[in-house]
Amino acid sequence: MNNAMIKRTTKRTEYWIFLVLIIMCVAIQIASGGQLLESSTVVTILRSMVVDGMFAMVCLIVMVSGGFDLSFPAVAALAYSLSTTICVNMGWSETNAWAGFIMAIVIGAVLGMLNGWIISNFKLNTMIVTLATQTLFIGISMGLLELKEITSKLPLGFRTFGESYLFEVKSSAGLRSTMTTMFIPFVIICIITSLVLNRTMFGRALYAIGGNETSAERAGYNVKRVKFWLYVAVGATCGFIGMVRVCMARQSIPKALVGQEMTIIPAVILGGASIFGGEGTVFGTICAVGIITVVSNSMLLIGIDSYWQDFFNGIVILVGVTVSAIQAKRRNK
Amino acid sequence: MSEYLLEMTEICKSFAGVPALEHVNFKVRSGKVMCLAGENGCGKSTLVKIISGVYSKDEGEVVFEGKPIAKITPAEATKLGIQVIYQDLSIFPNLTVMENLAINSEITAGKKLVNRRQWEATAKEALSKIGYHIDLHAKMGELSVADKQLVAICRALLFDAKLIIMDEPTTALTKKEVDALFKTVCQLRDSGIAIMFISHKTEEIFEISDDVCIMRNGKNVYAGPTSELTPKDFTYYMTGRELTDDHFVAKNISKEPVLKVEHLSLKNKFEDVSFELRKGEILGITGLLGSGRTELALSLFGLERPKKGTITLNGKQVKITSPIMAQKLKIGYVPEDRLTEGLCLQQSIADNITLSSLKRLSNSFGLLKHQDIIDDASIWKEKFSIATNDVNKFASTLSGGNQQKIVLSKWLSNDLDVLILNGPTVGVDVGAKQDIHALVHQLANDGLAVIIISDDLSEVVINCSRVVVMKEGKIVGEMTGDKISEDNILEIIR
Known part of the structure; x- marks a missing residue:
């Protein structure tokens, strides 16, 4: 029995991704002469994982259900730019950030509703629907609402919230690094995602639908309803993540997230989510985001030109998709 | 109560004016295996979907356990004790055996949260129904077709099934696996469950069934005990023509x-x-x-x-x-x-x-x-x-x-x-x-x-x-x- 458990663990993608992450960290640590595991570098890397990590959770939960969401950066961008613009136009320069957060979440949920309604009612391919709505949302933001960049006028509440931190570390060379408060929502979103996926019937429904939609329907799940609420929840979460990004960057740029999906989705696939649905875990996804962040942050440490980052991302997509396809093939045999 | 568990009388169903079923009659007895036979497209699956509540009939009467049923939904059919094991088995290849066994009853029970211990207990109970042993934590997709089928059967038994409908269960099985499946079917039959077995394979039907209903072009051309049929009659009813086994005799064999x-x-x-x-x-x-x-x-x-x-x-x-x-x-x-x-x-x-x-x-x-x-x-x-x-x-x-x-x-x-x-x-x-x-x-x-x-x-x-x-x-x-x-x-x- 124990043997069987070990066998099962080693079969899982998360296990291998975790190993890769560890081996890579060790390798970079040696190559960079011990710079990677400096407290300030570690904190910097964790900080840069926050936004990508949260987006990865959103992406994961959609992929588990057998879908593909290309619109999440556009949803987040429209939600935060509209929300901050309203805050600025209302003259709430001194308000707390929470008003902005609530508005962004509501806007995100409404946009998600559109996605969910189209996908569940017309049974269309999620990738095509979200590709269309992505363009639509960017169009609304740039053309219809003419949302502008907000930098210096950003409400003070957003700024202070973004600058707040949990603790501060100093490296041996005297470099200071702060751990942002935004790390807490990141951890909370990961925990919630994990609980939803593993401990709720809704989460099991996502796995079931991703595995075999017809069977899920026959088993008694209301597939249409599950899908609808999935996209609403995803939209709302995107609105929230977008606001976290605004606070951390201390600016709201409507076009800032365009193309972000193309780095997040490969990471999620690398983390063990299947492109055919039904597979994927929070742990694996975090490890994969970790790998990508560690590499892009430590390229300079070991003296590699940062242009190589795209090259590396390309490799990640290839490896992730290939592994995913091979696994699906084995499963169907 | 009559000796029949399910009685279908004069069932008619048409799609957009095209009749799929015309005056179909048959009866299923508890503790017996009834075979529904017919060539592809003869209306077998339509009939199954009417019994399981996916389609509603246009005319006719369905009587289950002596009570007439006017119109049922799939959920109500499950409650009555009707279970369908579809050809694709309706399983989730990405989930474990345990989850596959328990998920349906958890959904039916209207649960919102997952209780692992409860799931495991349900899964064990399901397996014990036919005394079948398998690793509960194995991924479903990695099992053989025969094992998948047994899991699907166990899952159906959780709902106190009185009638189990199996849609062409032997298609993807080897001869040995078919024998094992038939053993299970007999075990279920002896425990008083009615089995409706859908097939078009002559040998299997004669091996396993007590009663048979043969359909052709939406009509049932024979319904009664299997023992009163010969394989030749059976083929005749299935195809509507006398088929002769023409042995091949080679006429022009080349020298080289x-x-x-x-x-x-x-x-x-x-x-x-x-x-x-x-x-x-x-x-x-x-x-x-x-x-x-x-x-x-x-x-x-x-x-x-x-x-x-x-x-x-x-x-x-x-x-x-x-x-x-x-x-x-x-x-x-x-x-x-x-x-x-x-x-x-x-x-x-x-x-x-x-x-x-x-x-x-x-x-x-x-x-x-x-x-x-x-x-x-x-x-x-x-x-x-x-x-x-x-x-x-x-x-x-x-x-x-x-x-x-x-x-x-x-x-x-x-x-x-x-x-x-x-x-x-x-x-x-x-x-x-x-x-x-x-x-x-x-x-x-x-x-x-x-x-x-x-x-x-x-x-x-x-x-x-x-x-x-x-x-x-x-x-x-x-x-x-x-x-x-x-x-x-x-x-x-x-």
Whole structure:
């Protein structure tokens, strides 16, 4: 029995991704002469994982259900730019950030509703629907609402919230690094995602639908309803993540997230989510985001030109998709 | 209460004015196995969907446990104790056995959260119903079809099933697995559950069923005890025509062998295989699963590369390294799993038929004319009497037998010397089987050399003028003419 458990663990993608992450960290640590595991570098890397990590959770939960969401950066961008613009136009320069957060979440949920309604009612391919709505949302933001960049006028509440931190570390060379408060929502979103996926019937429904939609329907799940609420929840979460990004960057740029999906989705696939649905875990996804962040942050440490980052991302997509396809093939045999 | 669990009287159902079921009557008894038989498209699945509440009937009466049921939903059918095990088993390949067993009842119970301990208890309870043991944490997708089926049966039993409907459960099983399944079916029957078994395989129906209901074109042509039927009556009711088992007699066998295989060996698959094949004969290669028969066929088509031995074609020694080369050498191969290996289901019938003869149909600039493709396909449609009114329809719209005809015509539309058929009538109903056999006979008599690879012994006996028996990778016997019989083959295999 124990043997069987070990066998099962080693079969899982998360296990291998975790190993890769560890081996890579060790390798970079040696190559960079011990710079990677400096407290300030570690904190910097964790900080840069926050936004990508949260987006990865959103992406994961959609992929588990057998879908593909290309619109999440556009949803987040429209939600935060509209929300901050309203805050600025209302003259709430001194308000707390929470008003902005609530508005962004509501806007995100409404946009998600559109996605969910189209996908569940017309049974269309999620990738095509979200590709269309992505363009639509960017169009609304740039053309219809003419949302502008907000930098210096950003409400003070957003700024202070973004600058707040949990603790501060100093490296041996005297470099200071702060751990942002935004790390807490990141951890909370990961925990919630994990609980939803593993401990709720809704989460099991996502796995079931991703595995075999017809069977899920026959088993008694209301597939249409599950899908609808999935996209609403995803939209709302995107609105929230977008606001976290605004606070951390201390600016709201409507076009800032365009193309972000193309780095997040490969990471999620690398983390063990299947492109055919039904597979994927929070742990694996975090490890994969970790790998990508560690590499892009430590390229300079070991003296590699940062242009190589795209090259590396390309490799990640290839490896992730290939592994995913091979696994699906084995499963169907 | 009457002795019948389920009584269906005068059931009618039509879709958009086209009748699918016309005045169907049958009864199911508790603790008995009832077979619902019929060729593809005769209305079997429509009937099942009416019982399980997916469709509603237009006319007629359904009585379950003595109470008439006017209209039911799938959920209500489950509550009454009606469970359907669909052909695809409705399982989740990405979840564990435990989750597959428990998920349905948890949903039905309206649970919102997952209680692992509860799930495990449910799963164990399900397995204990038929005393079946399996690793609860194994991924469902990694199990064999037979195991998947048993899990699906266990899951159905959780709902206190009184009637279990099995939709063609034996399609993807080996003979041994079928025997194991039948054992389970008998066990369920003896515990008082009514089983409705859907099949079109004659032998199985006679082996397992107490009662039988035969359907043809939406009408039931026979309903009653199986014991009052002979296999011949059964086939007659199924197809509506008298089928005679025409034994193949080779008429024009060429003197020189067209194909000569000598001492061919493939590591761990087969060893030192030698045989000859002449034009005009049908050679049967039979043996149990794993005897090397399929690998031998693949070697002749360039999909396996034997290390030792020679293949001689029309007197010239050849090395077949790829399917393209095999085609150039005029060898055709029809795979066992035609759905995944032999057909593009989502393309038109015409495109499928002409797929391997595009070169012949294109002009000197390499361009194709749509009309040529249609014309060429139409010739084959007539020749094989493929049941469709339009060759532009998708191949997926056809029944299994007709799909097989497409695969055959695809190959035959090119000039061939050798045609290898692997399990030519797997999953094909009796009528279409007969058509395919007749066709192969005609082809052989027209001068084609045919190899049939099959574990369906009756098929081998009817069709082959010579039979080679393989066992554990070696040829262990050969027989010709009158010597070919199921008993003789079995004796060698065992």
